[in-house]
Amino acid sequence: MSFLHPCYNWLYTQAQDAVLNVLAAGPIPKHVAFVMDGNRRYARRKQAKVQQGHSDGFLALRRMLEICLKLGVRCVTAYAFSIENFKRSPEEVDALMNLAEEKLLELCQHGELLEQYGVRLNVLGKKELFPERVQIAARKAEEMTRQNDRAILNLCMPYTSRDEIATAIESTINDALVEDRPRASISEKDIDDHLMTTMPLDVLIRTSGVKRLSDFLLWQCCEDTQIQFTDTYWPDFGLWDFVPILLDYQRKVWTRTSLHVL
Template structure:
């Protein structure tokens, strides 16, 4: 009986996989965004509704990340940026923060393991944010993940952790001003006016060679950006809010987002 149950489950998975790939093939006949970002919101509320410990919600959130990465890469999305950990998240309970640090260490290396999703799709991983705020074992995991994938040149995964957009903009401004002052001293003349392009070039995501942000998706029904990619969203980015908690997100949630992007691209 157990063998029959496993066989049925395997058959259902195969059918779902074929159906998903068929939907992706149809979507790929239209324009596909180069850069999609996710605010992975709702892990804790998902856990509470399921009667789980909060950390289990975060673990299920990692499974959802892997699922969405594969969908995006199959679609042909070049760059995925995710809000993994806000600087403000350090204010949460010590138990949750410690659990998140341990989870981050394990899952970072799991993403990069031989034959894993990043190697399969040739994706390079970038830690974006003030990684010096992490404990040493997490900083080491970030550095190792970057090293293991540094030769991958087909896709990009930006993990914003620990990150806030205001910190990114502040850091970019400091870098821009310092560079302008050094240049002025070296050339013995007044500093050139600072432009938006100068600041943009010093953003953490720009240094990761990320293309312009096409779509930003926030899950869980909350309609705010929460200090994420504020500079990058000011131009032509389409912002989408969906009600699904992040651990439950699937291709069905992404289809309307992609179709809306395609509709607006065709209307230009």
């Protein structure tokens, strides 16, 4: 909205905050996850370079993070880079690595939003697959927010759920062997304790009209997880796309509560 006159920007912000205050009066999900899909198609539609689509996608993430934090969402998890994305063209992978390093370092230098809301940043995934410079930036950003404990931002990169589950099972077995426990005693909770993120998932949103999970948070998706698909490309996703999703969540929570009362 920066292209608007400052007065209109102020009015828009006031209107947005009023909507958020109304929504916050109802039940709010504790954990919201985003599959940030559609950056490349967004760029093609704009006749721009793919890198511009990914860059605008990071702006959308900041926008949605602030909205979620204002609502009181405890944890936001974003699928930023799949392990499978390394199979893309070298040019696009290099551009994504540069963007990841740039945005992580930007968080370190200008982390006002994370500090304001007490957000702890976690970079989840097989980070050893990243170039050393990106690993350093990730560690620096994580360390900068280590003491924050009011909210969580999980950036999953490079990540797949199958790798997360396989790693958790391997760690569980190794711990059981060290403790000399029989393998038969390994439970779902043991595996859950070794996952990268253990908070139950309330709402999973995928943008761009594609209707699949793409190997994201498969273990964390429980029977109460509401999976929402929207046709909006991720860089365009904002409050007015989020409102009907949140209202649907609140309606279903109230319905479940009413059934339990009966």
